[in-house]
Amino acid sequence: MLSERQSMILNAIVDDYIRSAEPVGSRSISKRGDVAFSPATIRNEMADLEELGFLEQPHTSAGRIPSNKGYRYYVDHMAPLKPLKAEDLKLFKQLAAEKLNAVEEVVQHAGTILASMTNYTSILLGPEMFNTSLKHFQLLPLNETTAVAIIVTSTGEVENKTVSIPPGVSASDMERTANLLNAKLSGVPMHMLKARIYSEIGQEIQRHAEHYEQLMKLLDDSLVSGKDQKVFLSGTTNMLIQPEFRDIGKLKTVLDLLEETPTLTRLLNSDQKGIHVRIGSENIHQAFVNCSLITATYSLDGESFGTIGILGPTRMEYAKVIGTLDLLSRAMSRALTGRYGP
Amino acid sequence: MLSERQSMILNAIVDDYIRSAEPVGSRSISKRGDVAFSPATIRNEMADLEELGFLEQPHTSAGRIPSNKGYRYYVDHMAPLKPLKAEDLKLFKQLAAEKLNAVEEVVQHAGTILASMTNYTSILLGPEMFNTSLKHFQLLPLNETTAVAIIVTSTGEVENKTVSIPPGVSASDMERTANLLNAKLSGVPMHMLKARIYSEIGQEIQRHAEHYEQLMKLLDDSLVSGKDQKVFLSGTTNMLIQPEFRDIGKLKTVLDLLEETPTLTRLLNSDQKGIHVRIGSENIHQAFVNCSLITATYSLDGESFGTIGILGPTRMEYAKVIGTLDLLSRAMSRALTGRYGP
DNA sequence: GTTAGCACTCTATCTGAATGAGTGCTAAAC
DNA sequence: GTTTAGCACTCATTCAGATAGAGTGCTAAC
Structure with a gap:
């Protein structure tokens, strides 16, 4: 798309502009050494590059600055990465x-x-969180009405959320539910957790504990966080x-x-x-x-x-x-x- | 220290300046209505206030702006708070x-x-953290070498820290230690926790578990966070x-x-x-x-x-x-x- | 195809004058 | 004695015009 020389000139302009933040003129490019042509020649090429959309001119008597398209070309045709210092x-x-x-x-x-x-x-x-899995779950009552839900993922991330305890749910209810979850769903990917709770834990809870609805609500609340x-x-x-x-x-x-x-x-x-x-x-x-x-x-x-x-x-x-x-x-x-x- | 009138004028200047961010002149104060004197009189007072250090003048032909001392006076003698909208x-x-x-x-x-x-x-x-107390402590192994320590305070705050497991310490060691801590030190203010661990848990661990040193080190690491x-x-x-x-x-x-x-x-x-x-x-x-x-x-x-x-x-x-x-x-x-x- | 030369454009900078806001001081009025 | 009108003075801001300089585009020569 661009000739060898145009490419070199564009490169030099972007390079200079990145360093100086000032519009780059034909003379300064010519003096750099890596493009061995006179300012006039370079000016001609710059006019072409502007027409093609790679360069912009803040005003008539200023040098050129790269357009977005110019940067894009620069990045796409960049020399291999320099090793770091x-x-x-x-x-x-x-x-x-x-x-x-x-x-x-x-x-x-x-x-x-x-x-x-x-x-x-x-x-x-x-x-x-999508691909991490459940390591541990805990429901810790703080007082009569609130509890902290703690989720530990396989990567060691700890998420916690304060939830209100639905009326009628006892501390032992919560403990049993948490234990059940740990026993059955440890290692399950986080994004599948909710579904698996319904499919596997639901009946279990229904069998062993009263207040099925409330406990499920509690679990639901607890697992809201940690998504983002x-x-x-x-x-x-x-x-x-x-x-x-x-x-x-x-x-x-x-x-x-x-x-x-x-x-x-x-x-x-x-x-x-x-x-x-x-x-x-x-x-x-x-x-x-x-x-x-x-x-x-x-x-x-x-x-x-x-x-x-x-x-x-x-x-x-x-x-x-x-x-x-x-x-x-x-x-x-x-x-x-x-x-x-x- | 300041006369009634000086106080009023200072007040008016600070007030105006807070709104406009521009030096305040004698004329504009006079026109405000709440200080019913001519600009000349106000000018004289302003000169005095400047000499006393309550006002400053960016340059000779500008109005005055409050100095820190001026703001301080304004705040200390401020009218009772307006009710909010x-x-x-x-x-x-x-x-x-x-x-x-x-x-x-x-x-x-x-x-x-x-x-x-x-x-x-x-x-x-x-x-x-100074006055909150320990609600719950847990040590959860993630793999052979690392574990997550979780601290829940009485206010429901959850702090967690990933720690490395000292060689030789087993999962059951850790579980027993955590249980011990919960049984003995639940409710203890956070700032006393470390001391109490040494005084009360130390011997207990020494009696029941091997690797006393390592376990104490582990506890030490776990409790570092959550201070600030x-x-x-x-x-x-x-x-x-x-x-x-x-x-x-x-x-x-x-x-x-x-x-x-x-x-x-x-x-x-x-x-x-x-x-x-x-x-x-x-x-x-x-x-x-x-x-x-x-x-x-x-x-x-x-x-x-x-x-x-x-x-x-x-x-x-x-x-x-x-x-x-x-x-x-x-x-x-x-x-x-x-x-x-x- | 390349480059030297030159007229042209436009910004940035400087200057000096005009403007105006505000002061300090003095002397008169209250 | 206090207050105020009046006036000279200061200084930042603004504007216009002049100048310098960077850079261009075009033309003609190489």
């Missing part, structure tokens, strides 16, 4: 070496590393140092969205595994028109997955970020897999 | 009416209400709409601090109960020099307490915020007390 690798080793036990701790720590290495905002999604993935943010204030967000209005749109966890979850999740790059308006959400979101997936035990992502301006250091995400997602998978096998 | 009261009723069970949910919800009612940033501290109060933030992006934070540098200092939960905890906690106002440099932390922090305490069961706070620019609607905090802290105490009695 030694000091960065150190941080990864920390992740593996530190005695981080719970999955959430690993995820959170990875988010901090990611934000501090890239100077962008990191958004991480905890593992999907947890969101971990880090480096949100890195957004402030980007010149494109000097405008407080734009900044607020983005930061506001970062507080809406359900929307974030929706935006980060995608069906496919691996690395994803969404540039500017490729993001569905209006607030991200000036942003690029790069995501990768990590695996927990080969079946259940989570997502790690970096949010920054469209003028983002794609190569570095993609490389980092790739490595970190692998490191996380390594740190997490095997530990909580079936 | 009807629509605001609705939100409070929501808090009481909604079937919010867990303490954390109430606190979080209160934070959201607070931020949306005031348009400032709310910072809430969960209840201090949780921090709930809401409306952080409200900081962006304040004209004093149009300067991104200042903004970043504040937002960065908001991410440091331990520092926040330290800044919010104070020995005394009731409402506290910290204006500008009265805050210990450098990042808050342009901010005022107003805090109130809520009680959980008459013994254990938490803090709710509002962070805004020193030019803050003190009357409204103090009124809201007062009412909301009461509402929270009402919603929380009695539910988790001893």
